[in-house]
Amino acid sequence: MPSLLTRVKSKMFVFAHRRARGMLDGEYASVFRGRSLDFDDLRAYIPGDEVRDIDWKASARVGAPLIKRYVAVRRQTVLLVADTGRNMAALARGGEVKKDIAVMALGVVGYLAVRHGDNVGLVHGDAGHTAARPAKGTEGHLEQLLQSVDAAATLEAGSSDLKTQLAHISRSYATRMLLFVVADELALDEETARLLRRLQAQHEILWVQIRDAELAGEHALALDSYDVADRQAIAAALGRDAEVARDYADAVAARSEATASFMAARGIVMAQIGHSSEVVGTLFSLLERHRRAR
Amino acid sequence: MALIFWWLLPVGLAVAAGAAWLVFRSRRTADAAPVAHADRLTGLPSYQRALGRHRRWLWVLCASAVLLAGAALTAAARPAQQHSIRPEQANRDIVLCLDVSGSMVETDAAIVNVFTQLVKEFEGERIGLTIFDSSAVQVFPLTDDYELVKEQLDVARTALGLDSDNFGFFEGTYAGAGSSLIGDGLASCVTGFPKLDSEQRSRTVVLATDNLLAGTPLFTLDEAAALAQSSKVRVYAINPNGQESGKAATAAQRLQDAATATGGGYFALDNADAVSKIVGQVQSTEAARLTGAPVVSVADVPALPLVLALVGLAGMLLALWKVRP
Numbered sequence: 001m002p003s004l005l006t007r008v009k010s011k012m013f014v015f016a017h018r019r020a021r022g023m024l025d026g027e028y029a030s031v032f033r034g035r036s037l038d039f040d041d042l043r044a045y046i047p048g049d050e051v052r053d054i055d056w057k058a059s060a061r062v063g064a065p066l067i068k069r070y071v072a073v074r075r076q077t078v079l080l081v082a083d084t085g086r087n088m089a090a091l092a093r094g095g096e097v098k099k100d101i102a103v104m105a106l107g108v109v110g111y112l113a114v115r116h117g118d119n120v121g122l123v124h125g126d127a128g129h130t131a132a133r134p135a136k137g138t139e140g141h142l143e144q145l146l147q148s149v150d151a152a153a154t155l156e157a158g159s160s161d162l163k164t165q166l167a168h169i170s171r172s173y174a175t176r177m178l179l180f181v182v183a184d185e186l187a188l189d190e191e192t193a194r195l196l197r198r199l200q201a202q203h204e205i206l207w208v209q210i211r212d213a214e215l216a217g218e219h220a221l222a223l224d225s226y227d228v229a230d231r232q233a234i235a236a237a238l239g240r241d242a243e244v245a246r247d248y249a250d251a252v253a254a255r256s257e258a259t260a261s262f263m264a265a266r267g268i269v270m271a272q273i274g275h276s277s278e279v280v281g282t283l284f285s286l287l288e289r290h291r292r293a294r
Numbered sequence: 295m296a297l298i299f300w301w302l303l304p305v306g307l308a309v310a311a312g313a314a315w316l317v318f319r320s321r322r323t324a325d326a327a328p329v330a331h332a333d334r335l336t337g338l339p340s341y342q343r344a345l346g347r348h349r350r351w352l353w354v355l356c357a358s359a360v361l362l363a364g365a366a367l368t369a370a371a372r373p374a375q376q377h378s379i380r381p382e383q384a385n386r387d388i389v390l391c392l393d394v395s396g397s398m399v400e401t402d403a404a405i406v407n408v409f410t411q412l413v414k415e416f417e418g419e420r421i422g423l424t425i426f427d428s429s430a431v432q433v434f435p436l437t438d439d440y441e442l443v444k445e446q447l448d449v450a451r452t453a454l455g456l457d458s459d460n461f462g463f464f465e466g467t468y469a470g471a472g473s474s475l476i477g478d479g480l481a482s483c484v485t486g487f488p489k490l491d492s493e494q495r496s497r498t499v500v501l502a503t504d505n506l507l508a509g510t511p512l513f514t515l516d517e518a519a520a521l522a523q524s525s526k527v528r529v530y531a532i533n534p535n536g537q538e539s540g541k542a543a544t545a546a547q548r549l550q551d552a553a554t555a556t557g558g559g560y561f562a563l564d565n566a567d568a569v570s571k572i573v574g575q576v577q578s579t580e581a582a583r584l585t586g587a588p589v590v591s592v593a594d595v596p597a598l599p600l601v602l603a604l605v606g607l608a609g610m611l612l613a614l615w616k617v618r619p
Contacts, residue, residue, distance in 0.1 A: 087330035098330070155328055185331050213327065215335040223325070227332035234332055237618055238344045247340045255334065 008107030085126030085160025088153035094275030126158035216248035355613035362606030426479030428470035472509010
């Protein structure tokens with residue numbers, strides 16, 4: 001089986017070359033509020049570092065900005081949360097299978113965490129079944145996590161219900177973690193809102209929404225399609241109807257707006273990804289916005 | 295209404311069912327794209343309306359396809375109209391056998407006159423004219439060349455007219471000894487039919503005579519009648535002397551016996567105007583006799599199924615255009 005993590009790394013490598021090397025690490029490092037007071041050493045400033053970490057005196061001596069580095073008190077834990085119901089085996093907006101984008105996003109964040117020396121765990125599942133993998137800090141472990149997500153999210157999997165996984169996390173974890181949730185364009189209901197409020201109180205939450213395939217309008221699928229939830233068939237011809245396309249665009253925009261305002265109201269940073277080529281860039285800006293949000 | 299290739303229907307239905315099954319199966323295995331949260335689209339009222347329209351057009355498409363297939367199949371099975379026709383009617387041969395002795399001329403003129411009218415309605419029938427007195431002369435043989443018939447009948451009518459001076463018309467009818475040799479005349483008329491033995495046709499002799507014999511014929515009337523009977527020629531006798539007595543009555547009685555013996559009929563005539571009525575009777579009796587042995591003719595009538603197929607095709611094209619905008 002080809003290594004999923006290798007694919008993730010190559011994507012990040014390409015991105016890092018286009019931007020400045022190390023930017024992603026800097027953005028990731030800023031996610032955690034907690035800092036120890038044990039000074040380690042100084043290093044050159046790289047974009048994304050916290051301004052308050054700059055050692056101004058040392059910078060003045062050297063003539064270039066320097067960053068104080070501290071030894072982390074304890075390893076942080078990143079919990080990857082993924083829906084691996086059959087919704088994730090459906091098509092994304094860009095025409096890929098949604099789980100490919102999900103694995104890419106989980107891999108990028110997981111790899112940043114491993115490189116930073118943090119532990120990465122995983123909670124995934126569908127409506128009937130939730131699997132939890134313990135947090136470890138090795139690339140091999142991360143590879144296994146990605147493989148298990150990739151293997152679980154098939155068209156034969158159970159129906160998707162992210163609430164089941166969120167409820168599991170709220171029950172099972174006592175420590176503070178970074179939750180990196182990969183969801184799709186689900187409609188947020190009262191139950192989800194309650195769970196998110198509950199989790200937000202304990203954890204940092206980063207929310208990535210993988211955009212579902214367009215069903216009507218200009219960029220709709222050319223093929224006939226069916227809903228993986230109930231196998232209801234959808235004729236592609238119907239999406240080309242002008243009235244339907246207009247109503248659909250309005251409905252999708254309203255839903256997207258509702259999700260965005262819901263997340264914003266709860267201080268959860270959210271990003272939308274429609275294609276795997278957007279993953280690294282979107283995650284970069286997601287981390288950036290998370291840093292600014294505080 | 296019958297189908298010539300009726301076995302095409304079950305075969306075609308089986309093929310259509312097989313094709314429908316294959317299409318249905320390929321539709322099921324066709325790679326429709328899996329999508330999630332389709333309620334984004336399916337929850338829209340306008341989508342439900344569009345779906346309703348789509349379904350209606352799909353129904354039209356299916357119904358049109360079934361109509362097209364059924365109508366085309368029916369047309370291919372060759373629907374045909376079966377007519378039973380009586381070809382004998384057109385096989386009728388009529389020989390006018392006219393006694394042109396002086397006493398008969400007026401009646402002859404009336405008969406010729408009636409047939410001049412009738413000939414316009416003939417179709418496939420053949421008509422011939424033989425006149426006799428002491429010997430028989432064939433004016434024209436059996437023919438369906440109605441132009442010639444009409445022309446010859448006109449000549450005969452003129453010649454038989456009261457103020458006629460065309461004695462050439464009667465040329466050759468005095469060759470025998472005597473006058474009104476009816477037996478000879480009838481025998482000549484009967485033997486005048488071509489292919490008496492080999493061809494099955496309806497043969498009729500319209501014999502106009504008063505049966506007042508003067509001389510010694512080769513054939514007596516009874517012998518001639520027997521000849522007609524054996525040749526299956528019906529003789530309809532028209533006698534201008536109606537109910538009379540004496541010699542004429544005996545002659546009339548003999549004529550009637552002779553005519554009825556051949557399967558024909560006998561008509562006594564009081565005045566010449568009644569001829570058309572009598573000929574009408576002869577014609578209708580003939581028609582009644584000829585209803586036997588109808589022959590079935592088969593003609594294809596593909597118009598209705600083909601029109602239905604066209605309607606089905608039009609419906610299909612319209613529905614396809616609507617279903618795939």
